[in-house]
Amino acid sequence: MHVPDGFIDLPVSAATGAVAAVAVAVSLRGARRELGGGPGEGLGGERAAPLAGLVAAFIFAAQMLNFPVAAGTSGHLLGGALAAILVGPYTGVLCVSVVLLMQGVLFADGGLTALGVNITDMAVVAVPVAYVVFRGLVKMLPRGRGAVTAASFVAALVSVPAAAVAFTGLYALGGTTDVEIGKVFAAMVGVHVLIGIGEAVITALTVGAVMAVRPDLVYGARDLRAPLRLASATAGAPAPAGAPVPAGATAVPAARRQAQDNQDNKEASA
Amino acid sequence: MSATNATDTTNPSNATDTTAETQAAGAPKVSVKWLWITGLLAALLLAGGLSYYASASPDGLEKVAADHGIDEKAEDHAAKDSPLADYQTKDVGNPRLSGGIAGVIGVGATLAVGTGVFWAVRRRTLAGAGTAQAPTGGEG
Incomplete structure (x- = not known):
């Protein structure tokens, strides 16, 4: 969903760039708590930075794998849900932003004037949407590894059309062409629900794999350790x-x- | 005697020990290093090898844009002649190798920049945490 140069006009691109810059600045502050601090807080320890860097690299790699979704159309992972669940929403925004920056600068994927648009759609919107859905479901579902995987699936599924809606909104504000907004909305959401299914499968598999070996390293599920603490407190x-x-x-x-x-x-x- | 053992295993101080908790949860234990290396190998395999088999069809946005004319005023990318543009390595003829090299470079570059950013964030946290709080043994 990398927007090239020339889809969105310069004033709206610049304004969206400012929004993205503020969001990244806020995320840099928020990530401090997710990445560091004392025991039991976030990922913690020396391992936090390399693990979060690996999440960014893994998302970059997975984004290269376009999968077919309909006749003549493909999609690829956006990674917002995966990053939010594994390393936390603020760090997740930074992960996806780093990926988009590298793609725009090194690989000519996603316009440079559209970098703010792309960060806004795929990081600033998709990551918090995914995290809110994920946490809501984890609280509602019975505790356990299966619930975390299921919540990951739904969060990822929802995050992709959410990013598509964000793009449609920016297009409505500053699209360089004059296409009826209802048509853009329907087409964008339609195809991105399909892409969202692929996103959901990849996200659930990856989160499930980490949950199987090191559940303590899944930021979004770190409070699943709480029952043990409660049990010891009551006993x-x-x-x-x-x-x-x-x-x-x-x-x-x-x-x-x-x-x-x-x-x-x-x-x-x- | 057995009462003493039972008390020890339910001692609340265990709650501060992540390792003990993980083991108590019955999770198979792998080291962070193992997980990191496995994850990196997976990323390199995806970007360096499997990406060759990725669909070449336009993605969702490209397709919608082409179908509806959103892309009529699209501009060429400023970096379209960069040595890695479109995930191909310039002057490497073999398409499998060309894409694979670009993918591996991308994974390495993203890992380096990402880790650098997060390392800097953490350093600032630790620098600012000196006066913040003493460990409480509880969850943050």
Whole structure:
């Protein structure tokens, strides 16, 4: 869905470029939390940057694989849903933006004046749409790996027509040709629902594969570890998570003391 | 004696240990390094090899644009003569090799730029986190 130069006029391209620039700046801030910080926060650790870089490279590679969707038409992965689920929405916007930048500069794919349009459609719109759908479904569905994969499928499926709608909106504002907007909308959404099915299959397979070996590295599903924490909290003592730790004491000995107290209580009552 | 063991396995301090949690969830464990290398090999295989078999038909937007005349004022890409334009390597005759080399270069370049950006974001985070908070042992 890479828009070339000349589809959208220069004023709207420039304005959309400004929107994309602000979104990237916001994402650079938001990605700090997703990529770094303390234990249990985002990907964390030294591995965060190489893993997020790999997600960008993988999306670039997968985008080269156009699959047929209808007579004489093909589609390829956009990657917004995949990035959002694996590394988080802010980092995901950056991943897709890096891919689009490389494609525009090195491979003459997607116009340079249209870079803002492309980042807006495929990163700024598709990534948050996918992430909101994904998180909504994960909360609704029963917990488990299958639910994460299913939610990935639907999120990816929805994200592609969402990007097509965004393009249609920009075309309505600043299209260089005079085509009836209803026709553009119907044609764009129609073909991109089909492409969305391919996007959904690739996204679900990839997220499913990572869930199978390292579920802790799937950003969008990181709270699936919570049941274990709850189980230990109810079986033992309530964990003092987030509570200010008194000077001279660390969290772990405090927790151990509480567990010890709990055990003493049990023994006393037995 | 058995009571002590049971208490130990449900100790809340385990919740801070990602490794213990992952194992407790019964997930097969592979190292981050293994996952990274496997992912990179998959990307290189897709871009360097399988991309040759990709559909050459116009994509959804190109098709809609051509069908409805949206592309009447389309302009040539400013980088259309770049050595990697259209995912082909200039002066490499063999189409399989030409596309494969372009794909591998693209994966390498995207990996390098992406990792660089995220590394810089993380560095800034760590630099700014010195005064932010002490570890709480809970989830952030």
